[in-house]
Amino acid sequence: MERKWWHDKIACQLYPKSYQDSDGDGIGDLKGIISRLDYLKELGIDMVWLSPIYASPFVDQGYDISDYYKIAPEFGTMEDFEELVAGLKARDMxxxxxxxxxxxxxxxxxxQKALKDPYGPYGDYFYFRKGxxxxxPSNYRSYFGGSMWEPVPGWEDLYYYHSFAREQPDxxxxxxxxxxxxxxxxNWWAEKGVDGFRIDAIINIQKDLSFPDYEPDGPDGLCSAxxxxxxxxGIGEMLEDLKKHTFALHDSFTVGEVFNGKEEELREFIGPDGHFSSIFDFSQHLLCLGKHGWYEAKPVDFKTWRSTIFASQAEVESFGRYSxxxxxxxxxxxxxMFLPDYGQNDAGVKMLGTVxxxxxxxxxxxxxxxIGMKNVRRTSIEEFDDISTKDQYAEALAAGLDEQEALAACxxxxxxxxxTPMQWSSDKEAGFTEGTPWLAxxxxxQKTNVEAxxxxxxxILHYYRKLTALRKNPAYKDTFxxxxxxxxxxETxxxxxxxxxYEHQRILVMGNWGQEAAELELPGTVKEVLLSNLPDVVLDGRQLWLKSCQAVVLQME
Structure with a gap:
């Protein structure tokens, strides 16, 4: 496989609104991110992915863009953006x-121009159809609930198409x-110094333009997105055209958010000449969802989770790599989500990170x-901001759950x-802002924060630094x-x-999700213990005692 500049990189996703507020308005911003670049560098981060920072009404937290060329004033200015790019490049990030x-x-x-004249040139920038x-026009359910078709104000029996919220026309x-x-x-952003792109919901750009009805799969008479x-x-041709005219011109790293992909098309997506450099592996996250909604979701079974990850790894090993x-x-x-109740502690978090x-x-x-941030327990649906959560709450109530059961699912x-805002310290509002945070x-x-x-x-923080350093260590990097x-x-x-x-090097990575210690016979002799999340690694020849929530990384002879 041809080696690419991004193969050995470690990425970090930042949610700008919640990372660091620099001006006290309760919203994270670019200057806040700039102030934390040294922290990210010390963490071992090479690539920083920012969730959208473009101008937006924030109906879907910036994934509804009103101007692709402007920075949302909540996040700062184009000068701030340019300072961020320069700061990253100065740190080889x-x-x-x-x-x-x-x-x-x-x-x-x-x-806005399309609404004034749906049959004019801008009307064809979107999908307007008669009822x-x-x-x-068809019985499609949007990802956020309700019909994908929204009536056009002032135009009788005319609708526009939206896969997500009605404020997000396709x-x-x-x-x-x-x-x-x-x-x-x-290309404009690439020329401003952007090295790569995460491509949102890209599979949805393909459409059957006849918009036929499908078999309903819910009591609303609609069919899921x-x-x-x-x-x-036809997605392949569309993505190749996109790559040819943009990413390929700049040697950009690209990672696609691809749901509903077909297994036989994986090579086309992330093979040596794939549409993208990589796509996210969402297989384990799909285990968290219920058939009709969150209210039907079951706890993640460890053995199913383990086999799902291994299956994903195997399906792309010969031609590409997942993110x-x-x-x-x-x-x-x-x-x-992926640790048992007894494992939701520092050792368990380190173990999950290791594997x-x-x-x-x-x-x-x-x-x-x-730092091991965890879920938050809210006491009312009014405390949530997310549009999808509010839809799922309504779905649960419609399915017959009471308010407490629906809230538990959310x-x-x-x-x-x-x-939720990044937890920097035990100071007021976790050191995220001097004002009132946009989300509680x-x-x-008080106990889970960077400063402590x-x-x-x-x-956990120091352990993650050791973990990223191990993956980057020249002695082992090619193997990882x-x-x-x-x-x-x-079979355990x-x-x-x-x-x-890789070549003549073998490294064994393991973690014990059980509540009891596991006694294991190792597949060879241990040459060196490279990392452990607990102080003691109990070895006796080829016998290893792996404590509950213990993770070890062993170089084998």
Missing amino acids: HLIMDLVLNHCSDQHEWF KNGKA LNWYNPAVTRELYQMI DVVVSHAS NIIENHDEPRGAS SVLLRGIPFIYQGQE NRLSRDNAR VNPDY QERDPDS VYGCLKPVYE EQVMAYIRE
Whole structure:
């Protein structure tokens, strides 16, 4: 496999609104991020992915863009952005921007012009269609609930299409004028020093333009967006055109948010000449969801979770690499989802981080993961900000759950769990802001914060620094970056373990999810203990006693 500049990098996702506020307005901003660049460098981060910072009404927290060329004033100015780029480059770090290309805000000038004349040139930037038999053009349910078709004010029996919120009209990728506009915008940002892009919801750009009805899958008579997307085709040609006119011109790193992809198309997405450099592996997160909504979600079974990760690793090993995550801005906190109750402690968090960061692929750490931030318990739906959470709460009530049961589902799976402000210190509002934060800080900030963990050499933060340093260590880097991954101990009830192997080097990574110690016979002789999250590694020849929530990384003979 040809070696690329991004293969050995470690990425960190920042949610700008919640990272660091510099001016006391309760909203994180670019100057706040700039003030924390040394922290990120010390954490071992090479690439920083920012969730959208463009001008937006923030109906969907910036994923509804009203001007692709402007910085949202809540985050700062273009001069602040340029200072951020310069600060990253001075530290040999790279900036990854979020690209939202499937849709824009209903406040974007394109859509405002389209509303005035849906049959004019800007009307064709979107999907306007006549209703059918007095109803919407088709029976599609948006990702945020309700019909994908919204009536157009002032135009009888005319609707526009939105995969997400009604304030996020889908852009018409079958119109060359639209793709020209988008390609020009992407190249403009690349020329300003952006080294790569995370591409949001990109699979949704493909449409069956006849918009046929499908079998309803809910009591509302609608069909889910996932089903709608699965019936469309032609995404490959669209993505190749995008790559040819943008990313390929700048050697950009690209990571796609791809749901509903087809296994047989994986090579086309992330093979040597794939549409993208990488795509996120969401397989473990899909285990968290219920069939009809969060209210049906079951706790994640360890053995299913383990086999799911190994299956994902195997399916791309021969041709590409996934971007591996425990959590992100759209998911609850990994420490609250993938650890048993007895393992939701410092040792367990370190263990989860170990088996994730050392997988084959590109590690993505999400802000706060490195200090073990966890889910938040809210006492009322009014305390949530997220549009998707409010929809899921309504879905749960409609399914017959009472308010407390519906709230419990939201507390477990809400996207707001990952969007609470970063916990820098035990000071007021966790050192995030001198004002009132836009979203309430997790009350556990008094004990879970960067400042306290900086002082504790045994903290999760210090452990994450050791973990990233190990992956970057020249003595082992090729094995972690280019080595194959072989699962081991799959027959055990409680151990997640795999061997990373490259040329003549073998490194065993393992963690014990069980409540009791596990006695294991090792597949060879230990040459060196590279890392452990607990003080003692109990070895007797080829026998290893792995304590509950213990993770070890062993170089084998």
